[in-house]
Amino acid sequence: MKNAAGLERMALEQDRRISDVVTREQSRLRNFIRRRVPDTRDAEDILQDVFCELVEANRLLMPIEHVTGWLFRVARNRITDLFRKKTAESFGDSPAADEDGERLRLEEQLPSPDAGPEALYARSVILDELELAIDELPEEQREVFVAHELDGRSFKEMAAETGVSVNTLLSRKRYAVLYLRERLQSAYDEFTRT
Numbered sequence: 001m002k003n004a005a006g007l008e009r010m011a012l013e014q015d016r017r018i019s020d021v022v023t024r025e026q027s028r029l030r031n032f033i034r035r036r037v038p039d040t041r042d043a044e045d046i047l048q049d050v051f052c053e054l055v056e057a058n059r060l061l062m063p064i065e066h067v068t069g070w071l072f073r074v075a076r077n078r079i080t081d082l083f084r085k086k087t088a089e090s091f092g093d094s095p096a097a098d099e100d101g102e103r104l105r106l107e108e109q110l111p112s113p114d115a116g117p118e119a120l121y122a123r124s125v126i127l128d129e130l131e132l133a134i135d136e137l138p139e140e141q142r143e144v145f146v147a148h149e150l151d152g153r154s155f156k157e158m159a160a161e162t163g164v165s166v167n168t169l170l171s172r173k174r175y176a177v178l179y180l181r182e183r184l185q186s187a188y189d190e191f192t193r194t
Helices: 002-034 040-059 067-085 117-136 139-150 155-162 166-192
Strands: none
Touching (some): 002 040, 002 067, 040 067, 067 117, 117 139, 139 155, 139 166, 155 166
C-alpha cells in the first residue's frame, strides 16, 4: 500500500510540475508561434501539440534539462512540419503597403517553405530576426504593425477602438515598415544571394 501511495504522490507531483510549466510558458510560447503561423487555429494546434509532447516526454521519463528551451525547440519543429505540409500561405491576410502605395504581402518577401531545407532554414532565421526587430520598434509603431500585419485588424477598426486617427495609424505603420526593412535587409540579403 505504501508503494501505491508513493506512486500516486509522484504522479501528482509530476502533474503539478507540468501545470506550472504550462502556466508559466503558455503566453510566451503562443506569441512565439503566432508570429510565425498566420492561421490562429494552426497556431493553437501547434501549442497544444507542444504541451502534449511535454506530457508524453514526462510520462516516458525522458530527461529534459532546460524545459523552456525544449518547448521552443519542439514548437519550432512543429512550425517547420506545418510549412512542409502546406503550400505557401499568406503570412498575414492584410497586405502591407510600401512607400509607393503598392500592396505587398509579407509572405512574398520570404523564401518559400516549399523550396527545400535551406529555404526553410533561411525563412526561420529571417522570421526570428523579424521578431527581434518588431520588439525593437517604439511601442505605438509595434502595436499598429502587429495588429494590422499579424492579427489582420483593419485601420478603421483600430481607430475606432483607440481613438487615434486612421492617418496617424497609417503613419505609424509606415515608419515601422521602413525601420523593419532597413533592419532586416542584411539578413534577407544573406539568404537570397544567388
